[in-house]
Amino acid sequence: MTHHSDQRAYFFKIDTTIKKIRNALQKRLTDSGFDLTVDQWVLIDHIFRQNGISQNELAELTFKDPPTVTRIIDILQKKGLVERGLAIGDRRKFRLTLTDDGVAIYHAAFPVVAEIRRKGWGSLSEADYQHFVRIMDSIYQNFAEPTGKKA
Amino acid sequence: MTHHSDQRAYFFKIDTTIKKIRNALQKRLTDSGFDLTVDQWVLIDHIFRQNGISQNELAELTFKDPPTVTRIIDILQKKGLVERGLAIGDRRKFRLTLTDDGVAIYHAAFPVVAEIRRKGWGSLSEADYQHFVRIMDSIYQNFAEPTGKKA
DNA sequence: ATCCAATAAAAGGCATGATAATTATTGGTC
DNA sequence: GACCAATAATTATCATGCCTTTTATTGGAT
Numbered sequence: 001m002t003h004h005s006d007q008r009a010y011f012f013k014i015d016t017t018i019k020k021i022r023n024a025l026q027k028r029l030t031d032s033g034f035d036l037t038v039d040q041w042v043l044i045d046h047i048f049r050q051n052g053i054s055q056n057e058l059a060e061l062t063f064k065d066p067p068t069v070t071r072i073i074d075i076l077q078k079k080g081l082v083e084r085g086l087a088i089g090d091r092r093k094f095r096l097t098l099t100d101d102g103v104a105i106y107h108a109a110f111p112v113v114a115e116i117r118r119k120g121w122g123s124l125s126e127a128d129y130q131h132f133v134r135i136m137d138s139i140y141q142n143f144a145e146p147t148g149k150k151a
Numbered sequence: 152m153t154h155h156s157d158q159r160a161y162f163f164k165i166d167t168t169i170k171k172i173r174n175a176l177q178k179r180l181t182d183s184g185f186d187l188t189v190d191q192w193v194l195i196d197h198i199f200r201q202n203g204i205s206q207n208e209l210a211e212l213t214f215k216d217p218p219t220v221t222r223i224i225d226i227l228q229k230k231g232l233v234e235r236g237l238a239i240g241d242r243r244k245f246r247l248t249l250t251d252d253g254v255a256i257y258h259a260a261f262p263v264v265a266e267i268r269r270k271g272w273g274s275l276s277e278a279d280y281q282h283f284v285r286i287m288d289s290i291y292q293n294f295a296e297p298t299g300k301k302a
Numbered sequence: 303a304t305c306c307a308a309t310a311a312a313a314g315g316c317a318t319g320a321t322a323a324t325t326a327t328t329g330g331t332c
Numbered sequence: 333g334a335c336c337a338a339t340a341a342t343t344a345t346c347a348t349g350c351c352t353t354t355t356a357t358t359g360g361a362t
Contacts, residue, residue: 010268010271010272010280010283011169011172011176011268011271013283013284013287013288014165014168014169014172014287015169015214016214016291017165017287017290017291018162018165018166018169019214019349020290020291020294020295021162021165021290021294022349023294023350024294025162026350037316037317037318039317039318040317054340054341055340055341056339056340056341063166063167063170064318064319065318065319065320065321066340066341066342067319067320067321067341067342067343067344068317068318068319068320069341070341070342070343071317071318071342072317072318075317090327090328090339090340091326091327091328091340092326092327092328092339092340092341093327093339093340093341094340094341117161117162119293119294120161120162120290120293120294121161121290121293122289122290122293124286124289124290128282128285128286129161131279131282131283131286132161132164132282132283132286133160133164134279135275135279135282135283136164136165136168137164138273138275139168139171139172139271139272139273139275140167140168140171142270142271142272142273143171143172143174143175143270143271144171170319173319174319174320177320188346188347188348190347190348191347205310205311206310206311207309207310207311215348215349216348216349216350216351217310217311217312218311218312218313218314218349218350218351219347219348219349219350220311221311221312221313222312222347222348223347223348225312226347238310241309241310241357241358242310242356242357242358243309243310243311243356243357243358244309244310244311244357245310245311303362304361304362305360305361305362306359306360306361306362307358307359307360307361308357308358308359308360309356309357309358309359310355310356310357310358311354311355311356311357312353312354312355312356313352313353313354313355314351314352314353314354315350315351315352315353316349316350316351317348317349317350318347318348318349318350319346319347319348319349320345320346320347321344321345321346322343322344322345323342323343323344323345324341324342324343324344325340325341325342325343326339326340326341326342327338327339327340327341328337328338328339328340329336329337329338329339330335330336330337330338331334331335331336331337332333332334332335332336
């Protein structure tokens, strides 16, 4: 039972780090004149890359809850950046697409987001990235339910 | 300009991992019969270890905002787990202490929290922990404001 | 003693995360 | 073709994160 130099702290460290990243990105977006939250950006980014996606699919991809997606889409729709089109063949679903304004915002905000991403990663190496992914995935998997039933 | 195998994903990965940890811990607390959220636990833990701490000090230590601490303390006070005592020499401050019930809850919940922590870290090594800390701290520091003025 | 900037906490507003309950629709089954 | 479990989305509720404004108090300057 090696007691990992205060291994207790990993939750806290991840929590403070993600807050820092969020705050930095939010500040950068706001300072650049974008009326967007980080999560609103995340949805715009996904809709751009998967035009016509439904809300539940979007929820699954972004690891958000359906109610959260509903609310954020409401806001984005009010801002005129996203449209809820009817899906063909299933009247329960919506086909989410970006409006022209939404596409414009996407292209304008992308470089800003990319810059913050680069700034955060800084001079960390490719090897660091592989460590990072391995450790995060490992923690995630350690909490994953044993999927007894496969399809 | 090595393009780090989709280095873009680190925000997303940290975000999903911390959500997973939070959800696992919350579920474990609830299933064990504790009427506590993760953040309420975090404050109880800190008050236990720093008896008499003030709300702002608590906010700083936990990286939460003062308004957030006010609200969580309100809840913990209503639950009878925390008391707001008057600080000596400064009537603006409160001296936060756990009630007897609060102390009992602390001792009862601690092993549960520790178990989840161990489960999450799993078989990751001490070397992994050092990589983890180095990478997280590095990202954090990359966003830290250059503190031009040192006291 | 008086005024004033700074501090501790609270209050109000908006956005998100999570859960539970509800509505509309779908696809099967009998 | 009526019944019913499953699905997509919404609504409601509570807790948290962050920001701004306000109140009470403090300590120092004049």
